[in-house]
Amino acid sequence: MKLGVFLSEYRADSTILQRLSPEKLGIILVGNGVYHAAIKEKGQSSQILDLKANFYALKEDLETRGLDASKLDSRVKPLSYGDLVDLIFNEYEKLIWM
Numbered sequence: 001m002k003l004g005v006f007l008s009e010y011r012a013d014s015t016i017l018q019r020l021s022p023e024k025l026g027i028i029l030v031g032n033g034v035y036h037a038a039i040k041e042k043g044q045s046s047q048i049l050d051l052k053a054n055f056y057a058l059k060e061d062l063e064t065r066g067l068d069a070s071k072l073d074s075r076v077k078p079l080s081y082g083d084l085v086d087l088i089f090n091e092y093e094k095l096i097w098m
Contacts (some may be wrong), residue, residue, distance in 0.1 A: 002026075004092035007033040007048070012098060014047050025053040026092055028084070029076070030061050037076040038067045049075050058084060 003022035008031035017027070027048065029036055036046040037057040049055060055076040062069050062078065069078040079087065088095065 002091060002093045004028055004088065004095045006030055006095065006097045007036070008097065009033055010035040010039070012036075012048065014051060016098065017048065017051055017053075024092070025051070026087070027051070027053045027055050028079075028087070029055065029057040032065075034058065034061045034065060034067060037072045038062070045073055049073055056084070056087065 001022045002024040003020060004026045005017065005020075006028050007017075010032045012033065017025075034057045036048045037055065039046070055073075056079045057069070057072060057076050059069050059078045059080050062072075072078060
């Protein structure tokens with residue numbers, strides 16, 4: 001199964017995500033979840049980014065929070081709404097929201 005996960009909270013724990021075992025996992029950072037792509041605490045990147053997955057961050061949510069898409073962690077691809085729609089329809093069979 002190809003699973004897309006919308007992650008909307010910054011303080012989200014990676015425990016549940018670690019339990020997932022799809023053949024392809026995509027984590028789409030939206031809302032406050034985009035902080036995972038841009039903020040480092042104590043010099044460390046978010047533990048979420050250590051998962052084996054493709055990572056995406058919604059550009060509009062980055063901009064709303066004053067974050068520059070060009071300064072994201074290199075593992076995260078910024079997406080427009082149009083890109084997000086294409087991703088949902090072409091890459092993932094199932095979607096969940098966390």
